[in-house]
Amino acid sequence: MKIFRKLLRYWIGIASVLSFLGGWVILAHSPKPVSLQSAASSIQPAALPGLPPIQAYGATTSNGPTFFSTTAPSNPPASNIQPIQPVQPSQGMPLLRTRGS
Amino acid sequence: METLHLRAMNTDILLAAEGQADRLQAGFEQASGFIQSGERRFTRFSEDSELSALNRSAGKRFKTSPELFSVVALTRRFFHLTRGLFDPSILPDLKRVGYDRSMDMLRKLGPSPLLESLLANEHPSFSEMDLDESDQTILLPPGMALDLGGIAKGWIAEQAANILSGYAAACAVDAGGDMFLVGLPDGMEKWPVALEDPLQPENTLTTLMVNPGAIATSTITKRVWQQAGKNRHHIIDPRTGEPAVSDWISVTVIAPHAYEAEVFAKALLIAGPREAEEIVRHSGIPFTYLAVDQEKKIWGNQARLDYSYVNTEANYSS
Numbered sequence: 001m002k003i004f005r006k007l008l009r010y011w012i013g014i015a016s017v018l019s020f021l022g023g024w025v026i027l028a029h030s031p032k033p034v035s036l037q038s039a040a041s042s043i044q045p046a047a048l049p050g051l052p053p054i055q056a057y058g059a060t061t062s063n064g065p066t067f068f069s070t071t072a073p074s075n076p077p078a079s080n081i082q083p084i085q086p087v088q089p090s091q092g093m094p095l096l097r098t099r100g101s
Numbered sequence: 102m103e104t105l106h107l108r109a110m111n112t113d114i115l116l117a118a119e120g121q122a123d124r125l126q127a128g129f130e131q132a133s134g135f136i137q138s139g140e141r142r143f144t145r146f147s148e149d150s151e152l153s154a155l156n157r158s159a160g161k162r163f164k165t166s167p168e169l170f171s172v173v174a175l176t177r178r179f180f181h182l183t184r185g186l187f188d189p190s191i192l193p194d195l196k197r198v199g200y201d202r203s204m205d206m207l208r209k210l211g212p213s214p215l216l217e218s219l220l221a222n223e224h225p226s227f228s229e230m231d232l233d234e235s236d237q238t239i240l241l242p243p244g245m246a247l248d249l250g251g252i253a254k255g256w257i258a259e260q261a262a263n264i265l266s267g268y269a270a271a272c273a274v275d276a277g278g279d280m281f282l283v284g285l286p287d288g289m290e291k292w293p294v295a296l297e298d299p300l301q302p303e304n305t306l307t308t309l310m311v312n313p314g315a316i317a318t319s320t321i322t323k324r325v326w327q328q329a330g331k332n333r334h335h336i337i338d339p340r341t342g343e344p345a346v347s348d349w350i351s352v353t354v355i356a357p358h359a360y361e362a363e364v365f366a367k368a369l370l371i372a373g374p375r376e377a378e379e380i381v382r383h384s385g386i387p388f389t390y391l392a393v394d395q396e397k398k399i400w401g402n403q404a405r406l407d408y409s410y411v412n413t414e415a416n417y418s419s
Contacts, residue, residue, distance in 0.1 A: 093286060094104050094117045094273075098309070099297035100320025100351055101112045101254075101277030 102271075102286060105129045110140045110254050111203050112277030116261070118269035119286055128268025132261040136276075139260070142168060143253035145192065145246075146203045152249055156192070160243040162233075170237045172249055172256050173230075175360055179252070180227050182384045183368035188339035190227040192248040198344060199328040200335050212328045227339075255279050255317060255363035262359075279317035281359040299323075299351040299393055306397065311355055317362035319370045320351035338371050347373040349392040349400070356388035365390065374400060 103125045105116040116132055118125050144150045155163050155173075165173070176189045195201075199212025224244050231240040241247070254276050262274040262281040271284030273292065282292045291310040298304040299322045309316070321344070324335040338345035352370040356362040369377045369390055377392070381402060391401040 093289075093293070094102060094115060095295065096115075096117070096273060096275055096280060096292065097278060097295040097297055097305075098280065098316050098318045098353055099278035099302065100299065100318045100323040101279065 103129075105133065107133055107136070109133075109136050110144070110257070110276060111146075111205060112254070114277070115275040116265060116272070117275070118265055118272035119284075120269040120271075124268045128265045128272070131268070132265040132274065135261050135264055136257055136274075139168070139253070139257035142166065143172065143249050143257070145248055145250070146206075152247065152253075155239060155241065156246040159241040159245050162238045162240045164236070164238050167237065170232070170234075170239065172253055172360075173239055173247070174232055174234075175256070176247070176249065176252055177227075177230065177232065179361075179364040179368075182386070183364065183380060184383060185227075185339055186368040186371045186380065187252075187364045188227050189247045189249055189252070190224060190230070190245050191337040191339050191342065192246040193224045193244075194337050194339075194342040195248055195335065197342075198333050198337070199326055200324070200333075204324055204335075207326050212326055212333075251279075251317075251319070251363045251367060252360050255281075255315070255359035255361075259315065259359035279315075279359060279363055281315045282311065282313045284313060296353060296391065298397065300395075300397065306393065306399065309353075309355070309391075314355065314357050315359035315362040316353065316355045317359060317366045318351055318353040319363070319366035321345065321347070321370065322350055336367060336370055345371045347371060349373055349394055351393045353391045353393075354388050355390075356386060361386055361388060378402070 102117050102119045103122065104118075107114045107116075114133075114136060116129055118128060120128075141147070141149070142151045145152055145156070147153060151166060151169050155165065155169065176187070179187045180189075200207060201212060202210070224246075225242040227245070229242045230245065232238075233240075258274045258276040258279055259281040262272055262283050265272040265274065266283040269284075271282075271286050273280055273282045278297070280294070285292070291312060294309045294311055294316055295305040296307050296309055297318070298306045299320045319336065321334040321336050326333050334344045336345045337343065347370055349370055352366045354362040354366040354369070356365065365380070365384065365386070365388055368380055369392065372380050374392070377390070381388070381390070389402060391399050393399055
């Protein structure tokens with residue numbers, strides 16, 4: 001009976017150690033969670049093949065988004081974007097500003 | 102143009118209207134009263150709100166007000182139109198990543214760290230929700246809870262603007278950058294709306310000239326917080342249950358209705374450039390979008406675009 005108990009103890013001990021090591025190996029090889037490093041800085045803008053900048057207003061696209069410049073070219077070619085003059089709101093016009101909230 | 106500023110729905114609200122002063126005063130009172138009652142109904146941050154009561158009723162059929170039923174019915178429609186990218190049932194995920202209290206409180210007290218240990222996407226699909234129009238009841242399956250934050254804000258802004266328009270020749274309701282415009286100010290052919298730089302909010306990227314209707318912006322740079330050393334934001338990608346990772350940092354949508362603008366701004370922000378046009382086509386709704394990337398380049402569906410741009414801050418009075 002004593003021998004059986006001893007054997008059982010050894011068996012449980014060895015099985016525990018092996019299970020622990022097995023779990024360790026499995027976890028070490030499992031995919032790691034991706035951390036969101038920064039709401040803004042973690043975004044890595046991917047290259048967007050097939051979406052060339054549109055050079056002139058009036059052009060249309062049916063495949064994918066179109067790129068717009070927010071600054072006027074310093075020496076715009078005649079056929080390129082013609083900056084539109086800022087529209088001056090009427091007196092007392094409140095500042096309407098769209099932004100994420 | 103007369104204006105009224107108030108704080109509601111955890112954001113700054115601006116009411117602006119043109120018309121006779123005495124009538125505008127009554128209009129402001131009616132519209133602001135509607136906004137405040139709408140907030141009490143739709144907020145998830147108060148246990149007394151009707152939305153909280155609906156969320157607590159999960160597993161049992163809940164009799165709603167017509168207002169709550171209307172907004173929840175809209176969410177179901179937009180869930181399908183955005184192919185599931187707009188999903189109000191991500192509330193458990195939103196709480197898990199730390200947005201378990203109002204943004205004001207979150208910034209002051211920080212998020213609850215324990216919620217991070219829960220698994221993502223452990224809630225029923227939104228398509229399992231059942232609405233019965235005949236008796237205005239909603240059945241949320243057990244484990245489902247809704248966040249109506251953005252869509253309710255758009256819906257409230259539009260309803261408030263329509264109320265105010267009964268007292269004004271032209272008016273605007275701006276709810277934290279999501280706005281609904283009725284009529285045109287005297288002498289104007291369009292409404293000028295500044296598009297804020299999402300990375301430098303003190304700057305303006307461009308000025309949009311928009312027709313009466315709605316405009317809304319969704320961004321991952323505003324409602325941000327830290328949880329266990331990670332930076333988090335409030336735009337959850339329903340496909341992962343995690344804050345969305347997108348090539349774009351903000352999306353602005355110009356649409357006929359404020360709730361449409363709000364929903365599609367969020368959906369396109371999650372979708373990013375590879376899926377955006379497909380979402381637009383699938384929606385069948387005539388809206389314009391402008392997306393800003395990390396380099397502050399603006400992308401959009403130019404075919405619908407109708408705006409002028411400026412390079413410097415316009416000198417508006419405020």
